[in-house]
Amino acid sequence: MITRRDHRIDFYRGLALIFIFWDHIPQNPLANFTLRNFGFSDAAEIFVFLAGYAAVLAYGRIAERSGYLIAGVRILRRAWVLYVVHIFLLVLLMGIIFVANSHVETRDMIQEMNLNYFLLDPQQALVDELLLRFKPNLMDPLPLYIVLLAGLPLVLPLLVKHTGHAVGLSLAVYGLTQWFGWNIPAHGNGLWYFNPYAWQALFVLGGAAALHSQQPHAADPRPLHRQPLFMACAGIAALSVPIALSWKWPALHDAVMPQWVSEHLYPISKTNLAPVRLVHFLALAYCVAKLIPTGAWVQHWLVQKVAMMGRYSLEIFCLSVVLAPLADMANALGDDRLPMQVATALAGLGLMLGLAQWLEWNKRLTSPSPTATGVVSSA
Numbered sequence: 001m002i003t004r005r006d007h008r009i010d011f012y013r014g015l016a017l018i019f020i021f022w023d024h025i026p027q028n029p030l031a032n033f034t035l036r037n038f039g040f041s042d043a044a045e046i047f048v049f050l051a052g053y054a055a056v057l058a059y060g061r062i063a064e065r066s067g068y069l070i071a072g073v074r075i076l077r078r079a080w081v082l083y084v085v086h087i088f089l090l091v092l093l094m095g096i097i098f099v100a101n102s103h104v105e106t107r108d109m110i111q112e113m114n115l116n117y118f119l120l121d122p123q124q125a126l127v128d129e130l131l132l133r134f135k136p137n138l139m140d141p142l143p144l145y146i147v148l149l150a151g152l153p154l155v156l157p158l159l160v161k162h163t164g165h166a167v168g169l170s171l172a173v174y175g176l177t178q179w180f181g182w183n184i185p186a187h188g189n190g191l192w193y194f195n196p197y198a199w200q201a202l203f204v205l206g207g208a209a210a211l212h213s214q215q216p217h218a219a220d221p222r223p224l225h226r227q228p229l230f231m232a233c234a235g236i237a238a239l240s241v242p243i244a245l246s247w248k249w250p251a252l253h254d255a256v257m258p259q260w261v262s263e264h265l266y267p268i269s270k271t272n273l274a275p276v277r278l279v280h281f282l283a284l285a286y287c288v289a290k291l292i293p294t295g296a297w298v299q300h301w302l303v304q305k306v307a308m309m310g311r312y313s314l315e316i317f318c319l320s321v322v323l324a325p326l327a328d329m330a331n332a333l334g335d336d337r338l339p340m341q342v343a344t345a346l347a348g349l350g351l352m353l354g355l356a357q358w359l360e361w362n363k364r365l366t367s368p369s370p371t372a373t374g375v376v377s378s379a
Contacts, residue, residue: 021345
């Protein structure tokens with residue numbers, strides 16, 4: 001099934017981690033250059049899609065070699081590790097927020113991070129933490145991935161043997177979720193910010209794309225401008241750019257946007273992965289795959305550094321969750337001046353890169369010899 005690692009996947013995961021970190025820092029000027037400013041989807045879609053892509057590649061090979069039972073056990077063990085990491089990270093994050101809030105006088109960081117519930121009812125909050133019902137801001141992606149990964153043993157056999165049926169079933173659940181509003185309850189009569197019933201569609205589509213990439217395909221000899229699917233996807237991606245940019249100027253948006261378009265386009269729900277977000281991301285992913293095939297560019301020094309972060313996505317994501325409120329605190333103590341905001345965003349990126357480099361060195365020290373082949377990390 002898998003012959004070699006696709007370094008493009010590592011690069012795109014690393015890029016998504018950078019975008020997520022910058023987007024999580026309030027008023028960060030570098031966040032103006034992330035994906036969410038130029039379309040209907042953002043780095044969250046990249047992360048979930050590639051998580052499905054990586055997981056199916058990794059555990060599909062295990063299933064091929066050792067059977068689906070062994071693969072399922074390995075998947076559940078990984079989900080348990082992620083759960084333990086989530087609980088530890090949550091405790092660490094709350095400690096950082098409480099300390100930071102005592103030093104920042106300009107705003108209430110506890111309120112911004114949705115931690116008042118813990119102060120008002122700590123006993124119930126602890127129970128809800130363990131049940132993944134209580135998730136402060138910045139902590140939503142990891143519980144989503146835990147749930148999606150825990151369900152993969154049920155989906156993997158069908159996805160590998162009958163990919164079309166698995167995708168159809170997944171999209172059916174997605175459609176019913178849009179229609180009936182299914183979601184998982186959270187604390188305080190709330191709902192999960194990332195609705196697993198909706199976001200599983202992107203995870204499964206990522207897995208299907210991984211399986212598709214392993215099959216031989218005849219290259220389309222036609223130039224891209226003569227390929228109808230590419231032109232349709234390019235049109236969707238291009239059309240979304242001016243609309244997304246207009247959100248920065250509401251008066252201009254309201255003046256130029258036809259009322260009937262607004263009625264059909266909005267609201268663009270991130271919680272339920274609105275169809276316009278899903279279609280935009282898939283169109284963008286298809287265009288990127290067509291325009292940027294694998295090649296010598298993946299060997300560039302900068303690309304390799306970003307890809308290195310993507311190879312250790314779990315560790316880098318956890319570090320970014322810790323760094324975002326620390327950067328916010330430093331910005332507040334520096335009166336939110338532009339040089340301080342840029343410096344904290346770049347310093348955080350440097351620390352993320354440093355951790356990835358340390359993990360890479362540690363891996364080389366513990367490995368007697370580099371493997372000639374490998375699978376994409378499932379983290």
